[in-house]
Amino acid sequence: MSRRAVVFGAAGQLGIELVRELQQRRFTVVSWDRSKVDITDPAAVENALANYDAEIVFNAAAYNQVDVAEKEPQAAFQVNALAVRNLALACRQVDAQLVHFSTDYVFDGAARHPYVEEDPTHPLGAYAVSKLAGELYAQAYLDRALVVRTSGVFGPGGLTTARGNFVELMLRLAGSPNPIRVVEDHVASPTFAPLLASRTIDLVERDISGLFHIGGGAPISWFQFARLIFEAAGLKPTLLATNEREYRTPARRPKYSALSNAKMERSGIAPLPPLRDVLTTYFEARAAAVQR
Ligand SMILES: NC(=O)c1ccc[n+]([C@@H]2O[C@H](COP(=O)([O-])OP(=O)(O)OC[C@H]3O[C@@H](n4cnc5c(N)ncnc54)[C@H](OP(=O)(O)O)[C@@H]3O)[C@@H](O)[C@H]2O)c1
Incomplete structure (x- = not known):
């Protein structure tokens, strides 16, 4: 019999890919976007799960506006922390496994090696604090939650999501005559949403729980990533390197937040392919999405 899964936040970049991948692997899937179930409503979450005999519950919903969160930290905390508590409590009631996603921004960027799961956390702002609190809520109420930290998510869903x-930001900027400035002193692990979905489901299918990092492979600066994007897209806009001193944002961000996938790979899960290859796949998937 196929396993029964639920996806909350199903209209986001990751949610779309989780639903697609689960269906391909013959899970029975129910997906809810915010209009169907708002995860900040404890009764709505509890009712939704009580009426569907789920074995695995994926939370792809998140408040991701890192800079806006500095003005409205409560809004970020509601979705990224307290709503995870709602999900954890509801999962405990129906004995379902919660699969929750977190961020590389739980770290302060002082490291000079890709972050491993054992590294100490030190969030630098309201968004990051709210995501770390979400991890803690998932782990506080559940013994076998799977929490996956990821970085710079991009998927074909980003073409249509709010x-x-x-990648889509870079393509939009390339359409204007102005030079494009991107920070070269911030390094991360941009992660392709379909691969994040499939590697996470690999972990679930092996019945693995705990804390895992799934980031997009070799560490790369946002400037170098922008370069790769324009190469893959066959575009030649004027791209200039800048840095965090020149390009100030309301939220502090870790300068270095690349994630190590070593624990995931030790668990028998395939490594992620190089970013250059992933971008080729992104542009193929994007072209198909544009045609639909
Ligand atoms: N995107 C990144 O660069 C990045 C980096 C590191 C970690 N992550 C993490 O990776 C996961 C997936 O991110 P993503 O890129 O797929 O995000 P996304 O594209 O922004 O999707 C998030 C989804 O959550 C929904 N949502 C927000 N509040 C909700 C609520 N109260 N109830 C139900 N749904 C709600 C949003 O709906 P609306 O559109 O209606 O708001 C949206 O569909 C998240 O946990 C995120 O924190 C992302």
Whole structure:
């Protein structure tokens, strides 16, 4: 019999890919976007799960506006922390496994090696604090939650979602005559949403729980990532390197937040392919999405 899964936040970049991948692997899937179930409503979450005999519950919903969160920290905390508590409590009632996603921003960026799961956390702002609190809520109420930290998510869903993603932002900027300035002193692990979904489901299928990092492979600065994007897209806009001193944002961000996938790989899960190859796949998937 196929396993029964639920996806909350199903209309986001990751949610779309989780639903697609679960269906391909013959899970029975129910997906809810915010209009169907708002995860900040404890009764709505509890009712939704009580009426569906789920074995695995994926939370792809998140408040991801890192800079806006500095003005409205309560809004970020409601979605990223207290709503995870709602999900954890509801999962405990129906004995379902919660699979929750967190961020590289739980770290302060002082490291000079890709972060491993054992590294101490030190969030630098309201968004990051709210995401760390979400991890803690998932782990506080559940013995076998799977918490996956990831970084710079981009997927074809970003073409249509309100928040978009870095690739779509770069393509939009390339359409204007102005030079594009991107920070070269911030390094991360941009992660392709379909691969994040499939590697996470690999962990679930092996019945693995705990804390895992799934980041997009070799560490790369946002400037170098922008370069790769324009190469893959066959575009030649004027791209200039800047740095955090020149390009100030309301929220502090870790300068270095690359994630190590070593624990995931030790668990028998395939490594992620190089970013250059992933971007080729992104542009193929994007072209298909544009045609639909
Ligand atoms: N995107 C990144 O660069 C990044 C980096 C590190 C970690 N992550 C983490 O990776 C996960 C997936 O991110 P993503 O890129 O797929 O995000 P996304 O594209 O912004 O999708 C988030 C989804 O959550 C929904 N949502 C927000 N509040 C909700 C609520 N109260 N109830 C139900 N749904 C709600 C949003 O709906 P609306 O559109 O209606 O708001 C949206 O569909 C998240 O946990 C995120 O924190 C992302």
